[in-house]
Amino acid sequence: MLQGKLTIENKFGAPLNDLFGIFFEDLNHAADGGLYAEMVQNRSFEFEPVDHPDYHETFAWTVDHPNDVQVRTDHPLNSNNKHYLAVNSTGEAVKIANHGFNQGMDFQADHTYLFSVFIAASRRSFIQVILEDEQHHRLSAPLTITTDRSDWQKHQLVIRANRDSHQGRLIVEVLPDSQVNLDMISLFPTETFHHRKNGVRKDLGDVLAAMQPKFMRFPGGCLVHDGTLNPNDRESMYRWKKSIGPVEQRPTRRNKWGYNQTLGLGFYEYFQLAEDLGAKPLPVLPGGYDPHHKRAVPIDQLQPWIDDALDLIEFANGDQTTKWGKKRAELGHPEPFNLEYLAIGNEEVGQPFFDRYPYFHQAIRQRYPEIKLINTSGPFASGSEFNRGWKSAKKYGSDFVDEHYYMATDWFLANQHRYDHYDPKGPKAFLGEYASKENKWINAVVEASYMLGLERNADKVGLACYAPLFCNVDYPNWTPDLIFFNQYQVSPSVNYYVQQLFMNYQGTRNVPHSIDGLPTPTVKDAQPIIGQFGFEGDLADVTYQNVTFIDHETNQQQQFKFKNGRLAERARHMLGKTSSQNYSLTFDATRTGGRVDKGFHLIFGQTTDEKYFMWVLGGWENQDSIIKQRGRNHTESDWNQCQWTMKSNHQYHFEIHVNHRHVATSIDGQPFNDIEIKPTVVQPLYSNLTVDEKTKRYYLKLVNVTDQPVSIQTTDSKFQNGRFRELLAQPGTENQIGQSNKLKIKETQIATGTVTVQPYSVNVLIGKQN
Template sequence: MSEQAAITVYARERGAELGDLFGIFFEDLNHAADGGLYAELVQNRSFEFDPIDHPDYDALTAWEKVERGGGKASLTIGETDPVNARNRHYAVIEIETEGGGVGLMNRGFNTGIPVKQGESYAFSVYARRDGSVGEPVRVTLEGADGQVYGQAVLHVGSSEWAKYEAVITADATDYGGRLAIVTKGSGRLCLDLVSLFPVRTFRGRSNGLREDIASLIADLKPKFMRFPGGCLVHDGSLDADDRDSMYRWKNTIGPLEERPARRNNWRYNQTLGLGYYEYFLFCEDIGAKPIPILPAGYDPHHKRIVPLDELQPWIDDALDLIEFARGDASTEWGGIRAKLGHPEPFGLEYIGIGNEEVGEPFFERYAYFHRAIKAKYPDIKVINSSGPFAAGGEYERGWASARENGSDLVDEHYYQSPEWFLANYDRYDRFKADESKVFLGEYASWGNTYYNALAEAAFMTGLEKNAHAVGLACYAPMLCNVDYINWKPDMIWFNNREAFGTANYYVQQLFMHHQGDHLLKIEASGLRKPAARPPAPIAGALSLGTELGTVQYWDIRLVNDDTGETLHFEGLNETLTDSREDRERGSAKRSLGLGRTDWERYTLHLKAKKHSGPRGFYIHFGQSDEHNHFTWEFGGWQNQDSVVVSKVSGRGSCLTQSLLTVETGTEYELALSVSGRSIRTYVNGELINETEDRLPVIEPLYYTASADRSTGDVIVKVVNVQDENVCADVVVAGSPASLAAAEVFELSGHGLDEENDFESPKRIAPKRRELRMSDNRIAYEFPKHSVTIFRVKETGAGR
């Protein structure tokens, strides 16, 4: 008789503290702030859009001239005597013929300004006029057809700038609305910082957040929030006053008219209306600890570097930020915070220096920040960086820096295929408790399907069970406006009127709601392990390629490393070209096929030279089709890396990376060596990359257990990735009390390709039920493709 399968939790055998393990990451990409979480409804409110933000932008982007009833006017941009020198542009309406009124209109974001019947909107503007002083200025919310849904009348009574405000209540619903500002008379009407907010924002805050998006975030119950990015933190010039400067937190606080517009490196404009003060407020409102990320005076994208003898102001920015968050009102920056409306400190336990940096210049500068912060605030946990890759040279450099400096945490980032997450769920099993802890600051599998969420849930059990080594983790990116997509997948999707959480969102929510405070010992018995096949070698087609340039390949041979058999591609000397001109002419030749091999161990030798273009060489191998293959990219993105990438069902995983640049006109000897699932690359005889492509070995169940200190509940998380149901008893051993019942929260019953969407925002969402226990045991059938969480409640025990 076979043993009854069981998952046994030992309620009195405690493991590592879970601390602040699961949280969130906010980055302003996909119009996550302006046009998203930040509730401002007017796009380009200060007329500061510029081609430096995006080639299609100008100061009147999202605005248009209004001429009604025979009225005529010119609409231009003024710069003389602005409201504030940091935002020098404003709109000038020169009235030529008043007619039925002239002015300007804003189209908002997405389909327009969302207007809801019965809702009120707070309008404000800075205005001045010369001529017809006192002539009414009519502000209307209206439809594309001109139907007026609500209005206010202002009287601009001076040739000096003044702020005017009104509240407009809508009498109809239209998600494609417009904001129009129209006047009559003569002379000029000047307008700046034209703003429209719903009166009902999250927690009712002025300059506040969109209620539905903020509520979805709050409903996660995150332990922390990392902000404001992301690559936007360090991608920019070194001058804080430049339009395209790095993200400098001091530019983001204070009156809105004093916050300079900023080029967002995701190719749009940041008003910075959602700034550091608002970030801290939001963290406070949702009970999340703030984790700000600051630049270290090094832009790895463009190699801009602050000299070491000029680094002190950047270090001071970090120290001042800590004082802004923690200092009382008697301190300089605590006093500034108090004047902004928050006398009490926000509190700050963590600070990050750098975002997925690569290159020695960052790590050299990081040490200065670390020492200065620890000298003044020894209790602050300082976070180092290990780049945007899961392994390789820069990853190891980041960890070496952390060990050398005693960093509290190391920020790891990676976006990989679901298969990679399943194959690497035990990634942190071998990490040590007495070293720097992992901050998994950005991670996601490629997609928002139920399968993606399921693979991530299995991986998250590995994060939790290794809480001795993993301190913090947050899925990324969090937000995406469907009409302004820079990057996907994303956890929450929205348009201008509604938002929904993906399947990934609900997995994150389950793990955050049921994290617990410390691990409990858990073990399984009697589970039948799925049959595993021996890992197949990397076999398939080979080819050479190029992207956005011209490269040459020659002297090519393929060697069987077991038998010595050699395939010579004699006389093959091929130039591949993929310039924009080639594409336009239809003459691009991007790849050269070399046939296929089924050898288990082989080495491809070749010579290569780049003649032109921003990138280098692409060697594809183990290819079964265009969606499933491996690539060695030498001089790929920004021509600064040598990476090995695995692609499964079109979803890529960077297996390893090293810094390396391809020089134009230089001849290289390249070698790619494959042995089973192991891969090595060589440039001019030097080993550059070494990695192994691990295949998923599906566990019968993925599981972890923890205890909730406040409730006394025992929490058990179980993920079934298999294509079949699994029956097992859930047993709580060692409890001095009888266990009467368990709350069960479960995601199950969904096709692997299913997704949530605007039509069915909760198609994939957890269901709750209660189960009775018998002898501290529940017999349970875990559905195939499911995430199940038990909260086991004690009765009869003192708490």
């Protein structure tokens, strides 16, 4: 067994501050149908095909007498909620039912639920409300609402379930000889997290609270900046002022991720949730540019967008003598929310955003110099857009730069020292989204090893949050995610428990230390990039010609030419193979048809069907030139990205030069990608030591990504009679909904001065409290 000895220096290092937090975005039905406790889907009859092709005004509802029911707009509840259901039960009762999300609503015996509805009646009318299961068995006693008011009135009932059901239905029955208009039909569990009105699901709130996050980033994500510039459009960018106030007056909107978003979980509720979690709020606002559709607010019309940012700070922090501070108090929170952080933009690419960012920055700095401002560097770990974001942040003095990347485990192991050489005097890095692309235990262990590097570099990395927080298992848009759920079950991923450990035992300062006696790291995949090369289609029609391979290792620089060809759909044309460590490929290509948002790929360095490199030309929404690596199980890492668009019917000249593991590209003679592909490096053990200055308790985190145990001597008195907490599993372990946690969590009292770090484990040695 490998053996090492811990030595602790008698001094403190960098403070960790608010290092580890969480990121919430309404994708994967994380809000509607998830965290937001509303049980009715399409409560206001506002679903439309613009949100999703399958949607219509009565989506998620069933009606037993459809001829007696009509969706109308001539007498709306308000201008933001135009559709309502008109029911005329002249002969017999009309029953409408809502199944909620997933397979139905979750009802628990002896639990109560708050039903509410807005009603306008043309004559004296009667509505009966019942809970049922999927077999139409009643789960509650029927309750009746009687009304004869012709104007819209809100009615509420508390319903008690008498039996359990995971596939329940809400039944609203309009009794005979009634004529009513119905809108905002709602059902909420009376027990929400922290008992908040219009709040969040208690079980999902509890699993967040158990993490003890230092901050919460919201409401996204691409959700923030994808949309039109008109705030009154259904498809507008996210505008926070539309998400506060009475829920019946909040407009519905098209969600970026292909469904309807009610805005029931709005900025006021986000601030409340952060407060209830003991987490600092970190809102993200659009910067007047939509990179998905190239929509940009003219700079001379940017002031309303800047005012939105200034007003949000006033809403969060202003006293009741201010306009927006008064609005917060009227909503029920007279005390400020103590906002410290504000992000402008989300993984932005393109110069238009960075032309607009300074106007936000300067206005906020002038009025609120205490607010820590977060700039952005795109969705990639290096390249032109990454550099553009950092350049902007340094020029204008942003406090943080938001970095996003999703990579294979090998990339994280190769980049353990990514932040070692960042400038501690410049803006700090904020990992607003990161993950190793799967929810298996090996991914979580490797992420833990990387997080130790974030801790170690806390003077350069200020904030970090694992990517998307929630996924409703029946509505996935994106993986990986941290917590999976359905209408009645919650299943934290194995990655969740790593994040929880780091948050629960973060400490306040680093402590310099060393573990001596362990062997040097193992270097893997350090071979030169050699193998097969060729082309691959990416849903565009592309012709290629003048393909030339140049071997620079020979004195004569031998050249080989290949036949011209045409790519369509996902066609692959492999052209040749090389063992040279220094070579170039040049070729011309023209897009002639197919999807306008796509291009094609150059495959190179292919050694097996699974392992190869790609030069992605076009890429996501035809905006990229990317050097990508694909490995085991089709996992991918984007090593370098530059912004580039492939126009139709234009012949481009491409060149790629590979020298051992260095890759450089050019298009029409202009340099683009330039990256050294680092080899995978595996250390026998990863560690970091922190201290909580208040309790004087020390935390030694130890991560083992190998299949060999490691013994560590910890004779320092700081850990006498301490506790050793271990997270253990086989590399392929993955938690599934409806199953118990497959991760072994073990905590023992340490009687000796030695701990054993098991293979594939994440651990913390917890010192005694002084």
